[in-house]
Amino acid sequence: MPKPRVKVAWFDFACCEGCQIEMTNFGEPFVQLLQHVEPVEFREAMSEKTTERINVAFVEGSFTREADRARLEEIRTRSDIVVAYGQCAVSGGINALKNHMDDYSEAVYGKDCKRPHLDSQKALPVSAAIKVDYEIPGCPMDKAEFIRVVSQLVHGTTRVYQPSYPVCMECKRRETVCRYDDGDHCLGQVARAGCGAPCPADGIPCEACRGFVDNPNEAALAKVLHERGGLPKKWADTKSRMFAANQRGDA
Amino acid sequence: MTTRFLSDGALKQFVQALMAKGPVIGPVARKSRFVFAALEAPEDLRLDYDTTILPPKKLFFPTKQDLVKFDSPSSFSGCVEPKEQVLLGVHPHDIKGIDMSDKFYAANIPDSNYLAHRAKTTIIGSNVQKHYKHAFFGSVCRELKPQGHDMFLTRLKGGYLVEVRSKKGEELLALGKFEPASREQAAEAEAVNAAAEKNCPEKLNDTSDSVREKVRASFGSDIWNELSRDCFSCGSCNIVCPTCFCFDVQDEWNLDGVSGVRSRCWDACLVSEFSEVSVQGGSENFREERAERYRHRFMRKAVYLNDALGGPACVGCGRCSGACTADIANPTVAINTIMER
Numbered sequence: 001m002p003k004p005r006v007k008v009a010w011f012d013f014a015c016c017e018g019c020q021i022e023m024t025n026f027g028e029p030f031v032q033l034l035q036h037v038e039p040v041e042f043r044e045a046m047s048e049k050t051t052e053r054i055n056v057a058f059v060e061g062s063f064t065r066e067a068d069r070a071r072l073e074e075i076r077t078r079s080d081i082v083v084a085y086g087q088c089a090v091s092g093g094i095n096a097l098k099n100h101m102d103d104y105s106e107a108v109y110g111k112d113c114k115r116p117h118l119d120s121q122k123a124l125p126v127s128a129a130i131k132v133d134y135e136i137p138g139c140p141m142d143k144a145e146f147i148r149v150v151s152q153l154v155h156g157t158t159r160v161y162q163p164s165y166p167v168c169m170e171c172k173r174r175e176t177v178c179r180y181d182d183g184d185h186c187l188g189q190v191a192r193a194g195c196g197a198p199c200p201a202d203g204i205p206c207e208a209c210r211g212f213v214d215n216p217n218e219a220a221l222a223k224v225l226h227e228r229g230g231l232p233k234k235w236a237d238t239k240s241r242m243f244a245a246n247q248r249g250d251a
Numbered sequence: 252m253t254t255r256f257l258s259d260g261a262l263k264q265f266v267q268a269l270m271a272k273g274p275v276i277g278p279v280a281r282k283s284r285f286v287f288a289a290l291e292a293p294e295d296l297r298l299d300y301d302t303t304i305l306p307p308k309k310l311f312f313p314t315k316q317d318l319v320k321f322d323s324p325s326s327f328s329g330c331v332e333p334k335e336q337v338l339l340g341v342h343p344h345d346i347k348g349i350d351m352s353d354k355f356y357a358a359n360i361p362d363s364n365y366l367a368h369r370a371k372t373t374i375i376g377s378n379v380q381k382h383y384k385h386a387f388f389g390s391v392c393r394e395l396k397p398q399g400h401d402m403f404l405t406r407l408k409g410g411y412l413v414e415v416r417s418k419k420g421e422e423l424l425a426l427g428k429f430e431p432a433s434r435e436q437a438a439e440a441e442a443v444n445a446a447a448e449k450n451c452p453e454k455l456n457d458t459s460d461s462v463r464e465k466v467r468a469s470f471g472s473d474i475w476n477e478l479s480r481d482c483f484s485c486g487s488c489n490i491v492c493p494t495c496f497c498f499d500v501q502d503e504w505n506l507d508g509v510s511g512v513r514s515r516c517w518d519a520c521l522v523s524e525f526s527e528v529s530v531q532g533g534s535e536n537f538r539e540e541r542a543e544r545y546r547h548r549f550m551r552k553a554v555y556l557n558d559a560l561g562g563p564a565c566v567g568c569g570r571c572s573g574a575c576t577a578d579i580a581n582p583t584v585a586i587n588t589i590m591e592r
């Protein structure tokens with residue numbers, strides 16, 4: 001007898017929904033995934049909303065309004081497993097760029113900037129509001145990694161392997177010419193691997209879109225970006241805010 | 252030992268003849284660097300390369316290698332299928348590195364996958380025509396002589412002095428227009444190789460034995476904190492090293508939860524998860540500090556493996572020095588600093 005399908009639901013908070021789009025781009029693996037999971041809520045691809053029990057909840061986007069806390073808590077209560085996916089959910093992502101600014105609102109929204117729905121606080125990871133069981137980083141998240149993690153979860157594995165080392169490992173394994181050898185800069189030394197290091201292979205720096213490894217050497221990064229990468233001192237110091245603002249020492 | 256002379260034109264024809272029999276892997280340009288890759292035309296071969304990003308070990312043990320495919324708990328099949336290949340243009344110090352790998356992977360439980368690829372590979376070495384900026388092969392691991400290769404080419408005027416090193420190498424002579432070599436040509440080739448050792452841009456100042464003793468004695472010293480202050484724990488220095496041999500094995504499951512593949516990939520003792528072990532449901536890291544991991548690589552290269560190898564586990568290629576974006580992996584800098592204290 002086939003196993004009952006695992007009930008899954010997708011929820012989004014402050015984000016561009018790019019990760020959901022990435023998921024609907026899956027093609028064949030997604031069709032396969034549907035043999036094992038039963039989507040009960042997925043805004044990007046279906047309209048119904050439910051209140052039933054969820055086995056695995058996928059949460060996308062950062063926690064940036066206190067008002068969202070109740071919704072996140074409800075998701076947590078309804079779900080056996082919560083997976084934060086995409087860098088916004090994992091670390092606050094690119095949204096967290098605003099965390100160290102207070103003058104963006106008017107520049108972005110103009111005369112509407114005081115309207116209540118535009119009010120937001122610091123962009124924080126989902127884990128700042130509720131307990132998160134698994135994280136799938138990346139901006140956008142990596143399709144292959146998503147499938148890798150989910151295929152283990154739907155079959156009841158509790159310890160899922162994701163590399164914790166920096167992107168340099170994957171970059172070197174595919175024998176890419178280092179950006180620094182090309183007179184460029186790169187953040188691969190502090191970025192969490194798992195993506196397969198596609199950016200340096202395409203000739204562009206790793207921007208650490210998957211956030212930091214656990215113990216990033218931030219001082220060395222600023223030094224190397226400046227001295228070897230040629231970035232002006234101030235830029236070198238703040239460069240990693242792009243995707244890792246909440247993971248930096250000065251968060 | 253048989254010696255021959257191969258003119259430039261005859262080399263091209265020889266490479267063509269090798270390519271007609273099977274894959275020929277040699278140094279080819281990749282942007283500003285070089286990599287070992289299958290030649291598509293004899294002209295791709297760049298025997299004037301300085302060094303490659305990854306060592307030739309990848310030909311016997313790819314950086315990621317599928318080992319076993321499984322369909323169910325009881326149905327699985329191996330997926331390593333070694334094919335005859337020619338590895339052409341390996342520098343003498345990299346030949347030493349291969350020789351060390353051969354020993355490492357044959358010891359204890361022999362690594363049948365590595366050894367099968369190795370057995371099917373014919374190795375033709377070549378002299379260093381251009382030094383990598385961090386090379387110091389002239390002042391390290393002099394105890395060991397390059398061995399295990401089948402043929403060796405040294406650049407002379409108008410062609411190459413060819414040394415035949417094995418029976419496999421002897422058989423290759425039938426594939427090309429090899430001329431007799433004179434005693435003078437053989438002597439000239441010897442001088443060329445000796446000069447390459449002497450002219451390395453970087454240098455270790457002390458002998459392997461004195462380095463081993465002093466580095467061993469420095470285990471508890473604060474110098475490791477100093478030297479590793481900028482370390483990213485990124486593992487690049489391990490991945491590019493011809494004498495590193497560690498790997499990680501992972502199972503990847505397909506969506507059905509039954510089938511999948513077991514593969515292995517090159518690992519690095521500089522990264523934190525390398526020394527993480529599961530302990531009673533949780534995990535422990537037996538080299539938790541950055542400095543401890545940084546120190547471990549130097550201990551491995553300069554101290555721990557010397558007895559098994561007869562010399563240090565470093566052939567002086569300089570790849571680690573160039574790969575380290577923090578510029579702290581250079582063995583000549585680190586070891587000379589320790590020796591001077």
Ligand code: SF4
Nearest residue numbers: 168171178179186188
């Ligand atoms: S290009 Fe970037 S990721 Fe690749 S080795 Fe260099 S620093 Fe590391």
Ligand code: SF4
Nearest residue numbers: 195199206207209210
């Ligand atoms: S290489 Fe860097 S920027 Fe590119 S996908 Fe990986 S983590 Fe993101």
Ligand code: SF4
Nearest residue numbers: 492565566568569571
């Ligand atoms: S330690 Fe460095 S110089 Fe020595 S063999 Fe390894 S990569 Fe080459």
Ligand code: SF4
Nearest residue numbers: 495496497520548551
């Ligand atoms: S230096 Fe580290 S990675 Fe290299 S072989 Fe030794 S333990 Fe393994």
Ligand code: SF4
Nearest residue numbers: 482483485486488575
């Ligand atoms: S020594 Fe350099 S290459 Fe090695 S892990 Fe540290 S930063 Fe990376």
